[in-house]
Amino acid sequence: MFTGIIEKIGKINSLHIDNDSSTINIFIDNFNASLGDSVCINGVCLTVEDIKNNLYSFSVSPETNKLTNLNKLKQNDEVNIESSLTVNKLISGHIVQGHVDTTAKIKEISLIDNSWYVKFTIDSLYTKYIIKKGSITLDGVSLTVNDVTNSEFSVMIIPHTYQNTIFNTYKLGKLVNVETDVLAKYIEKLGKNND
Secondary structure (H helix, E strand, O other): OEOOOOOEEEEEEEEEEEOOEEEEEEEOOOOOOOOOOEEEEOOEEEEEEEEEOOEEEEEEOHHHHHHOOHHHOOOOOEEEEEEOOOOOOOOOOOOEOOOOOEEEEEEEEEEEOOEEEEEEEOOOOOHHHOOOOOEEEEOOEEEEEEEEOOOEEEEEEOHHHHHOOHHHHOOOOOEEEEEEOHHHHHHHHHHHHOO
C-alpha cells in the first residue's frame, strides 16, 4: 500500500518489450529500496527485481501493460516514485493500492491563479467510482476530485504538487494512470451481494 505522496522523480533508462510483458529500468537517485520491495511507479505497484547503483529494474505483466500507461514510456521519460507504506509513515494523502483501474486522457489544462485546472476524459464505466470532493489517484498522486460528469472529471493541481511530480510535463492528449477509491468498489460489491 501507498499514500499517494510522491517522494522522487525517476527517469527511464531503458524499456525492454517481450511480447506483452516488459522490463523497465529506472534511474532513481538517493532512493532507499531493496530487492523484493514494492515501489509505486506512476501509480503502479511493482517489485524491485534488480539494483545496480541507482538503477532499479521492474518486470511489468501483460495485464499491467494493458491497463496502464507504462507501455507508452520511452527512454528519459520521467515517472512518479513512492516507496511502500510503513507503520511510521505519515498518511498525508489517502490509501493507495497501486492497482490501476484504467487510463484517462488529458482534455484541458489551464492556469487559474497559481494552481492548474486539469480535465480528463475517461471511460464512463469508471465514473461511478468517482465522486466530487472524493479521492482519486493519478499517476500515483493522491488528489481530490474537483468535478465529475458521465465521462469526464477534473482536478486542481497546487503549486507544490505541480513542481514536485511529473504533472509539470503534462500535455493535452497524454494518458494518465487512474486508481479510483477502493471504498466505492467494496460498497458496490456489497450492494450486489445483497440483491
